[in-house]
Amino acid sequence: MSTPALAIQLSDAEMRLLQALVYQECGMYFDARRTHFLQDRLQRRLRECRMDSFYNYYRLLISAEGKQELAQLLENLTVNETSFFRNKAQLDLFHKSILDDIIREKQAAGDHYLRIWSAGCSTGQEPYTVAMLVADALAYHQLRMPNPGATMWPKPLIPPPWKVEIPASDINYTVLRAGQEAIYNEHQMASVDYSYRLRYFDKVGERYAIKKTIKEIVHFDFHNLKTEFVPQRNDIIFCRNVMMYFDEAEQKRLVEKFHRCLRPGGYLLVGHAESLLGLTNKFTMVYRDSGTAYRSNEVPQ
Numbered sequence: 515m516s517t518p519a520l521a522i523q524l525s526d527a528e529m530r531l532l533q534a535l536v537y538q539e540c541g542m543y544f545d546a547r548r549t550h551f552l553q554d555r556l557q558r559r560l561r562e563c564r565m566d567s568f569y570n571y572y573r574l575l576i577s578a579e580g581k582q583e584l585a586q587l588l589e590n591l592t593v594n595e596t597s598f599f600r601n602k603a604q605l606d607l608f609h610k611s612i613l614d615d616i617i618r619e620k621q622a623a624g625d626h627y628l629r630i631w632s633a634g635c636s637t638g639q640e641p642y643t644v645a646m647l648v649a650d651a652l653a654y655h656q657l658r659m660p661n662p663g664a665t666m667w668p669k670p671l672i673p674p675p676w677k678v679e680i681p682a683s684d685i686n687y688t689v690l691r692a693g694q695e696a697i698y699n700e701h702q703m704a705s706v707d708y709s710y711r712l713r714y715f716d717k718v719g720e721r722y723a724i725k726k727t728i729k730e731i732v733h734f735d736f737h738n739l740k741t742e743f744v745p746q747r748n749d750i751i752f753c754r755n756v757m758m759y760f761d762e763a764e765q766k767r768l769v770e771k772f773h774r775c776l777r778p779g780g781y782l783l784v785g786h787a788e789s790l791l792g793l794t795n796k797f798t799m800v801y802r803d804s805g806t807a808y809r810s811n812e813v814p815q
Contacts, residue, residue: 522560524553528568532556535575540588540685541740541768543761555590559583589686593759596636598643598698599705601754601786607805608750609647612781616749617655619814626675631748631775632732633739634756635682638693639702641732642724644752645680646714649728652676671727681745683737690734696724739768746775755785762793769794778812 524532532552533544544552556568563583565571574580575587599605620626628648632641649672656673672678684690699721703711706722715722739756751772757765772782773796782797784790790797790808797808 522557522566522568524556524568528572529553531572532568535572536588536591537761537764539584539740540738541764542588542591542759543764545761552591556587558590559587562586585685585687589688592684592686592689594636594686594689595755596639597705598639598703600640600643601805603803603805604783604786604807605643605647605805607800607802607807608644608781608783609651611802612750612800612807613648613651614655617651621655627677627679629679629681629748630750631745631752632680632682633737633751633753635684635689635693635734636686637689637702638682638696638724638732638734639698640752640754641680641682641693641734642696642714642728645678645728645732646710648672648678648680648731649714652678672731678731680732682732682734683739684734685736685738687736690736693732693734696729697721698723739771740764744771744775747777748775748780749777750781750783751776752783754783755788757784757788766793769797773797773810773812776810776812777814778810779814780810782808782810784808 529549529552533549536542536544536552556571560566560568560571563571563574565574575584616628620628630644630648632644635641652673653671682690682693684693697718703715703722706715711722714725714728716725717723739753753768753772757768760768769782769790773794776782781800782790786806790799796811798811800807800809
């Protein structure tokens, strides 16, 4: 029987090998400031695999038999901090301005299909927040209410003839399963006020389950932003607190992919500490009450 893995200190050459493999697989860039984190997560996997040699572990990762372990390592490298209604200023901009304008434009054109992609969705709080805000906005427009957010809509419905799709993607299978389950504890619900709990959740013991009418419009799937095809013709893309883990070259490549898969005039929302400044000239920043987003410069036909 093999002995449990001992703490090992990677040489500079071994660290470069690991950094290069992670970068190649998912685009995450671990510079000198984050090598301690990378080594800590590596050590966890060595203990789980009961291995005490980086060389043997690395050989496993690059082998055909090591695909599952490589996926496990990448899961351990993702930071899954998230919450409902995170970055309120940006969500207010999304709900009361961006979404309101898009709904009006689509109604005028006879288009009732809305697609919003949550890239790096973690355990689902972001895409479900988006779904709740979309349901609210569509209901208000259906009732011809001029001020989204002014009055509570009593039922969590997507009113016909509207069809809404919210693809939610991540490279971490564990968080995707949690998102699909859509059941959250009181701590996770801390930022959800009473009116939203009443409309969009069912109480299940001491926890809260997303109602079916909201859950069915959010579709979770594995997606690697570096290597996989990007779904096209999105009206809006949320990719918040993801690009900060990429180097500038990967950020530019990703922003270009996002631009290609947005409809003309579509919007990209990134994290509050992230910016497209210096990465592209294909978006214009939209700003309101401390909330920011980026709109594609491609003109709608």
